[in-house]
Amino acid sequence: MPAILKENSAIKFRAVREARGDFPILSTQMNGRPLVFLDSAASSQKPQFVIDAIDKYYREQNANVHRGVYSLSQLATDLFEQSREKVRAFINGQYSREVIFVRGATEGINLVAQSYGRKFFKPGGTIILSQLEHHSNIVPWQMIAEEKGLEIKVIPINKEGELQLDTFEQMLSEKVQMVAVNHISNALGTVNPVKEIVEMAHRFDVPVLIDGAQATLHGSIDVQEIGADFYVFSGHKMFGPTGIGVLWGKEELLNKMPPWHGGGEMIKTVSFEKTTFNELPFKFEAGTPNICGSIGLGAAVDYFSQFDPKEVVAYEKELLAYCTSGLEEVGGIRFVGTAKNKTSVVSFLLEGTHPYDVGIILDKLGIAVRTGHHCTQPLMDHYGIPGTIRASMAMYNNKEDIDRLIEGVRRAKMMLG
């Protein structure tokens, strides 16, 4: 159990149903109708609590960090480093210095691919990804694979959209130099058995990066329990600000990796003859960091801890079931991704229509869903479809949102059919 839960076990949690009121944007309108926001997998909305933290930072606390002796700079530094510690607790990492602030999941993956990859990848080796991956967990590996002469292999999925672990097992060998898979699929919602994947890979001493971009919206994570070597995620997908994310890595590995970006903050001493690098986490944080972004992410973690994660999961499951059965009743729906273990994401097609057309009509009705390939073209190619309509739900959604969606899909069916 993540530390954050243990610490909070005495706390009286707020009811999940209260969450909705915390998000100002959910009371706005889109095309003249109350906004129904069902695109949280692309980016979540922000509670007033996080917005306030940002506002307060710029009004009262702003200064550059790690540099000034004056109190304001000390305050900003303390807030920034406290956020690092909050994130550590949220993912139950061992040390806060294992938490590297980056722009988002994408940058975290690039950091590992470039820094770890350039030092440790050997020509002729293999990188294992999965058919479910987001482009951000494909392209960085393709780039380093091409540079260093490695091959990429892909864990296949069954028609429900679940990873085929038996095939994965056969793919593993000493030649494999990295396994990188997502915790939860953004396009389908499949929750992957990451703990098993890590165990299997570790039998061959293969390091594993878990792309947790879609996992942190649904509650805290336990990286030690998962056992991964690297875990990345984005603040904007978990009620936090844009422009901030986290690479967590095992200290031992991060210590062995060369720095990636050079600049201020990441050095110990600089001369034109010889430069020595700083320790973790600063070694990987060149330049002025996104100070306010980190503090906003810390606030998002605090916001989360007001709710009982078990209740969040249960509530989201309820929404998922309600949405799925509602859409079934409409008729002519093809669900894409029907894994047994999935989060509150429903990807579907409406027979005889293009997702874009459905998206346009829903938009006119004030309903925000995502249509298209969801940055998972290889997955769409696998299913032989151009894309899907995806409704992704967070704890701030409610059944009325789903009712509006279902009604909207009915309308689209009527208009397009």
Add this chain to the structure above:
Amino acid sequence: MPAILKENSAIKFRAVREARGDFPILSTQMNGRPLVFLDSAASSQKPQFVIDAIDKYYREQNANVHRGVYSLSQLATDLFEQSREKVRAFINGQYSREVIFVRGATEGINLVAQSYGRKFFKPGGTIILSQLEHHSNIVPWQMIAEEKGLEIKVIPINKEGELQLDTFEQMLSEKVQMVAVNHISNALGTVNPVKEIVEMAHRFDVPVLIDGAQATLHGSIDVQEIGADFYVFSGHKMFGPTGIGVLWGKEELLNKMPPWHGGGEMIKTVSFEKTTFNELPFKFEAGTPNICGSIGLGAAVDYFSQFDPKEVVAYEKELLAYCTSGLEEVGGIRFVGTAKNKTSVVSFLLEGTHPYDVGIILDKLGIAVRTGHHCTQPLMDHYGIPGTIRASMAMYNNKEDIDRLIEGVRRAKMMLG
């Protein structure tokens, strides 16, 4: 003249003296005294105008960009791309697609060093930097120089802290593959003759990167007039949010450079067999960008345009002169950096004291200055000093701030002397 000025020539500017009231943090206290903020070269404070733009974004406009067909996502995308256009106008770039959003100046320099450098640098070549550079404009070049086998040469300075252009001229040859110098020195305030430097380098077809981190706080820039190939700066140093900055580059060069980070947004098509990359600017913007950061930076540009740049410069020169003569009267002051052309930065030492001790005492008096090496260790080594006390002023400072500083330095002198 930058386009932004032309466009605004009919506008009635606000008086620079009104600026101070726009910055909420300047009415707060530090150690029980009204804050005197004199560390704008490290990070500027933010006007309510920028804070409001951020607040509004999260309360009313937030969604992921370039992805959704729904109106909210279109709105966020439009705001994001409008900010790119605002930045283009602010620096008078030719096309907005030449404006690449990055985390800050440091990331911009790393991007060029890694992407341009890895493709075009040839072993045995030379990179020219200057003695004045910030670590962020040294270390990225050292890293790529080491990787590719290049040598770094350094433009020397005279004792006033001005670049020696005659020596620079002698250093130039066909072997030189990049010149990277700052527009304005953060440690000394020296304004460098960047246009001349570019002209000289271009005679040998050597590309030039200008580190403009310290320049944008003092008004708009004209990259076409300067003639540079690359120009980088940070939002947080120009009234904008943290976590956002800009690499501007000539389209022709940017087009030739390979992508650096891989991921969503920067691709056209992805398959496990073959991935094709997107056009400018997206080729260099992998993953979800700092959407709110970019919009905040656009707001900072708008804020700037409320004032007459000529008046800003004149006002800051007045503050500089007032501060310099005030400190002279204290006695025992050694000024470090006395270039003829400098911005409102005063770097100094108080005889017989350590900068840290002075910084601590000023802090107790509510005065925020920066002490230390200012991320310019080679420059400090050049002067044979561990660091300086640096007061850096922006248009929101006033003479009372300087009076408080002078009084504080007197007090420090008394206590430490």
Add this chain to the structure above:
Amino acid sequence: MPNINDIQNEIIEDFSLFDDWMEKYEYIIDMGKSLPLIDEKYKTDDYIIKGCQSKVWLKAEKEGDRVNFYADSDAVITKGIISMLIKVLSGQRPEEIANADLYFIEKIGLKEHLSPTRSNGLVSMIKQMKYYGLGMESKIVN
């Protein structure tokens, strides 16, 4: 052949009859459904303009001093808009195509579909049509 602005004004008049977005979209969808706009054999990568959201195929043919356009999309709303663009531009003289001010789109309230950030392929398609008008055959793939 009526000129570009006559056709635009006609479309604007047609649309002025609609009371709400529903009727308007139903009309666009109908147009998208009814018209065969391009021969299936041209729906290949040679003629594609790729938007992130929907695909567009476009073919131009010169006939005397006129340019004829044939186009299609896999999304029906996109196709409906295309059919209006063809109505306005196809069969016109190159210079007129190149210089056309397509104000009808904004007037009938479809501006959002032609935002450069919409990525449905329509902006690139119009650019491409105007290139043809300029006698340039270079293909822009977006």
Add this chain to the structure above:
Amino acid sequence: MPNINDIQNEIIEDFSLFDDWMEKYEYIIDMGKSLPLIDEKYKTDDYIIKGCQSKVWLKAEKEGDRVNFYADSDAVITKGIISMLIKVLSGQRPEEIANADLYFIEKIGLKEHLSPTRSNGLVSMIKQMKYYGLGMESKIVN
């Protein structure tokens, strides 16, 4: 030799006499100025603990069952605080040093100087002193 907490309490009492930060800092500065805390020959890179803002040199010597500390800094306020730390920890038994709870720093209102983010070298210095207490000679350079 009085024990660690006795000395701490004494310092706290001394400081309770001061009315404001000025007097307090004048006292610390005086301490920083007066004491020769380490032999010049030890102010080398072998004994340095590098803060970003000020340098600290630290040397430990075992004498019987006690550890003596000698230290210095190039910044006088840092040096003044060092002199108090030496007063408290030098000449004590290793286990006591290792286990010492240095509460006086907070009590006299200097906590901020020992924030891990202060980068004046003091935090690393205390860590180093405690390492010596544990009999570990590994040097931490910060």
